[in-house]
Amino acid sequence: MSEYNEKIPDPKELEKELGDFLAKKFGGSVKLATPIVMPQAASSDEGEPPPKARQTINFDLKPKDLVSYLDQYIVKQTAAKDTLATKICTHFNRIKHLQSAPDDFIDMVGIIKNNVLMLGPTGVGKTYMVRLIAKKIGVPFVKGDATKFSETGYVGGDVEDLVRDLVKEADGDIQLAQYGIIYIDEIDKIASSHNLIGADVSRTGVQRALLKPMEETDVDLKVPHDPVSMLQEIDRFRKTGKKEKSSINTKHILFIMSGAFSGIDKIISKRIADQKIGFGATLSDPSKDGDILSKLKSEDLVEFGFESEFVGRLPVRTIFERLTELDLRDILENPNNPIILGKKLDFAAYGIDIKFQADTLAELARRAYDENTGARGLVSAVESALLPFEKTLPSTTITRFAATRQVIDRPQESLDELLERPGDASFRQTFDRLAEEECQRIVEYVTANRKTFGEKYGIQLTASRIELAAKAYCSLVTDIEKVLKKIKTYYEETKTIELYFIKNHGINIVLEEEAIDHIIEQCFRDRGKPEDYYRRLTADFEHGLKLVREKTGRTRFFITREALEKPDSFIAGLLRQASDDHLPLSPNPDKLLKG
Known part of the structure; x- marks a missing residue:
């Protein structure tokens, strides 16, 4: 950390530096105008400021739930989905558990974060899987490319910029950003070269720059050498009359690294072959072992070119399979x-x-x-x-x-x-x-996937409703999950039609499931909403059902799909039944409309 991060400059010093910068840049044509800052009146409360309420996260996702979600989008990669879903859910549920514990138990020393290292060839879905997880969890997500870090040597500032970007992704909400996910791709590119004589300073420097953020450190959100950051600090001082120290702690930020790691299979094969040398050893060709990456050990990563401290901060490792x-x-x-x-x-x-x-x-x-x-x-x-x-x-x-x-x-x-x-x-x-x-x-x-979808969205997926979902999917350009979400929304809105009808007309209607499906189908077809269908329902049934009520005294009616499609015939049938002196009314009046 440079000396700039150890001391927050005085606003007057900032103004002087900015003035000098502008003078060098634009000569005397541009000057910095600074209004007088009026100090704020002291608070009448001389006591200590009230302690800040402890920030907590709302997370209750279980590993199986996250695996089921990933299964909808990602083919194969069963082991990777299981590992990532389990460890990421555990990471956030552990945070939630610690935050609900008494203050004396929160700051536990030596707890290791579940930072993840993903290995696998290009194009197998590593980035896609992490994006899906971040979207599902609802936390800020930032993706970085390790190759950009390696271009500039010691790039501690660049590494910390990833943390600052989390705050931007969280719309300035530092509390939310501190539970974010930082994903760094092509991490294998910062491994030191094997054939280089001497230390590979550039790549080793990047690894060391990542060590503290991957564990726990405070990252200053203000960048002293950045003129924009300095202007923001001056503006904040003008408004409040106070200097604020703004930083984000990386204790709960999850780091996920990935790379193709081309050539590491040879390192693993050599280690295995060396271990098999001796009396009674079974000789085999490790290079023909299709599952060679599953035998990865920390020493292989160190041999590949990573510092042992860096490897130690990535305790969770998962292998992505090559796609057939x-x-x-x-x-x-x-x-x-x-x-x-x-x-x-x-x-x-x-x-x-x-x-x-x-x-x-x-x-x-x-x-x-x-x-x-x-x-x-x-x-x-x-x-x-x-x-x-x-x-x-x-x-x-x-x-x-x-x-x-x-x-x-x-x-x-x-x-x-x-x-x-x-x-x-x-x-x-x-x-x-x-x-x-x-x-x-x-x-x-x-x-x-009926059982999974049914439990997830809380709706009964009958054969007719599945067909409805399929038709909606084929008529729209969207994924099946959004279609099922929309069906759930339409279902709930359609059920409120029953409440509107009894409130406005004094008649209790019960929409059969097939009738609800009919309304949902109309909403998809017409790009409308169930509340629009309520007007049609009122026009088709209000007067007829009121007439039936007058003749029979009945106020509760079951509405079928056929009734919605042919309301006039339906009402006429009810009236004929009510006026027939020779046939008794249905023994179950609530099922009248089904007849």
């Missing part, structure tokens, strides 16, 4: 994957609805696998296959596009056919078939 061609296809078929959703959004921006054939997704996965860049290859495979259509179709009248296997195998030929016969019935039939196939895939996906 089948894994890449599963990613594309996942209804929450951002690659296909993003491409749908690209075409939707021009008013074009695109549907993908299953064989198309399989072929795109094969092409991506050949690039050997993991899931990143999927993006380039999709983009290169569809770019000619994304360029040309927006200038036509085509609004529905079927991305079949033929389309990506023979793009120019397929594009010419579309342009020559844009209204051809065969194109429309193909699109409708792909739309049905997509809808069926979503039905199967939600059905397979």
Whole structure:
């Protein structure tokens, strides 16, 4: 820490330094005008200021809940999901537990943070998984690149800037920022070089700069050598007449590091081979062990080029598996994957609805696998296959596009056919078939995860409601989780219609589940809200049900889907039943509308 961080400059010194800076920069054309600061009146309360209330976090997520959430978005990586979900949930639940404990037990010495080191090839979902976790937990999240640190040698200030960025992500809320997550990618790039004679000062310096923030230190939010920071300090002093020391403690900030660690498998293999030398040893070729990274030890990381103190601050380690061609296809078929959703959004921006054939997704996965860049290859495979259509179709009248296997195998030929016969019935039939196939895939996906989704959103996922969710997903450009959230919201709002009806009309209606689904379906179709449907319900049923009430004295009615679709016939049936002198009324009047 430099001498600047040990002492907060006096405001007058700040003004002088700024004046000198402006004079050198702009000559005499720009000067700093400082208004007189009137000291604030002393408080009448001579006692000690009241102690600040202890800040606590609201966190109750369990590891299994977080794993279930990640399963919706990430294919494979079971061990990594289990490790990250468990240790991150434990990290935040432990903070919550300590904060609820008596003051005497809070400051425990020697507690080690669950900082995480993730190892795995590029494009397997490391960054994506951390972003999903930060979003789910709702804490500030900052991503940094270790390669940028290594360019400038001793970069303690740059490392601390990551902590300051957490405050910016938290909109200036320091208390919230101190529970954030800092993610540093390509951390393997700051390992010292193996073939360098002498100390690799630059990379070793970056590692040492990270040591204190990864454990616990106070990071000053004001940067003394930054003119903007100095101006902010002067402005604050003008308003309050006081000098404030603003800092953030990194005790509860979780650090997650990741990297491909190319070549560390050789270090592990050599260690294992050396250990097997001797009488009775079983000789094998460690390089053929597909699970070699799972045998990683701290000494391997030190041999790779990390300081032992740095390795010790990353107690949690998890390995990401290399993705197979089948894994890449599963990613594309996942209804929450951002690659296909993003491409749908690209075409939707021009008013074009695109549907993908299953064989198309399989072929795109094969092409991506050949690039050997993991899931990143999927993006380039999709983009290169569809770019000619994304360029040309927006200038036509085509609004529905079927991305079949033929389309990506023979793009120019397929594009010419579309342009020559844009209204051809065969194109429309193909699109409708792909739309049905997509809808069926979503039905199967939600059905397979029915229990998880049902518990998560607190709704009963019947077969008809699952089909409703699938239709809504296929008509919108969004992930299935947002669709289910919307169904839950619509469901709760629809139930309030019953309260409105009895309050405004004195008639107790009970909407059957299938009737609620009908209203939700209408809301998705018309982009409306259940409260809009209430007006229609009043127009269709108010007078008829009041007439039935006058004839029968009944005030409670069950409304079915059929009743919503044919209200006139429904009311007429009720009136016929009420006026029939020969047939007794239903023995169960509450079920009258079902008859």
